[in-house]
Amino acid sequence: MSGCNSINLYFEDESRFGLLTILRRMITAKGVKPVAPFLHRFDNLYLFGAFSPITGDSYLLEMPHCNSQTFQLFINHMTAQQPDEFKILILDNGAFHHAKSLQIPKNMALIFLPPYSPELNPAEKMWRHFKDKVSMIAYQSLESLQHQLSEVIKSTTPQFIQSICGNQFYKQSFWYAFNV
Numbered sequence: 001m002s003g004c005n006s007i008n009l010y011f012e013d014e015s016r017f018g019l020l021t022i023l024r025r026m027i028t029a030k031g032v033k034p035v036a037p038f039l040h041r042f043d044n045l046y047l048f049g050a051f052s053p054i055t056g057d058s059y060l061l062e063m064p065h066c067n068s069q070t071f072q073l074f075i076n077h078m079t080a081q082q083p084d085e086f087k088i089l090i091l092d093n094g095a096f097h098h099a100k101s102l103q104i105p106k107n108m109a110l111i112f113l114p115p116y117s118p119e120l121n122p123a124e125k126m127w128r129h130f131k132d133k134v135s136m137i138a139y140q141s142l143e144s145l146q147h148q149l150s151e152v153i154k155s156t157t158p159q160f161i162q163s164i165c166g167n168q169f170y171k172q173s174f175w176y177a178f179n180v
Contacts, residue, residue, distance in 0.1 A: 004086035004107055009174050010050040010056065011165060012076075012091040014066050015130070017145060018044030022135035036038035037138035045142060047149070048074040050089060052125050053165040054174055056158025058126075062146065068099035079105040092121060122165035127162065129156075 019041035024035040046066045050059045059078045071094075079087060087108045091097055093115050105157060118124050133152040139145040147164040 003084070005084045007086045007088065007178050008052050009054050009088045009170065010052050010057075010059075010090070011121050011123040011128065012048070012050040012089050013121055014048050014071075014094070016066070017129040017131070017134065017149060018042060019139055019142065019145065020044075021138050022131055024132065024135045026136075029105055037142070039138035043142050046070070046118050047127075047130070049072045049123060049126060050078060050087075051123050051161050051165045053122060053162060053167060053170050056161040058156070058158075058161055060153055062149075066094075066096070068096040068101055071096050072102055075102075075105060075108060079107050083107060090121070092118065093129075106122070106157050122167060122170075125164045126156075126161070 019039055021036065021038045021040075023036060023038070026036070028034045046063045048063060048066075048070065050062045052058065057080060059074075061074050061077055063073070075089070078089075085107065088111060089108055090111045090113060092113055097110070097112070113120050130149065130152055134145065134148050137148070139148070
């Protein structure tokens with residue numbers, strides 16, 4: 001933590017986005033089945049994301065796969081963004097998060113959530129928001145999906161991230177621990 005001017009808390013997770021149409025519930029007249037365009041293709045991409053309930057900062061990186069090498073790239077890019085900030089990264093117990101080959105940067109600490117507890121990770125709520133914004137559309141190519149995801153990401157403000165991820169328990173614990 002030496003050499004760091006600030007400390008921040010982030011919740012990290014990964015999510016798959018693909019050409020298989022994401023269907024959502026819709027309001028229709030009784031007895032009427034909702035109609036939505038549907039594409040049955042399995043091309044996909046992964047978004048790695050970390051979201052701060054404290055500042056509303058976020059780091060997102062699109063990757064073709066989800067494994068220890070892509071996770072290493074993600075944490076390297078994340079720590080390079082603000083090298084003078086010490087990042088506390090709270091994440092799930094994905095096998096690649098525990099890979100022996102991982103080299104955790106000096107300005108980062110990993111804290112793992114209990115197994116099988118996605119409800120404790122506010123990053124899951126961010127993925128729900130992103131998937132809601134790209135649902136009910138049949139994307140013809142990964143490029144069109146990437147474009148729509150980029151628009152959703154650009155429109156996501158720090159205030160919105162704080163409202164979604166800003167569980168009062170997490171914020172109070174952070175402020176208490178670091179006297180912020």
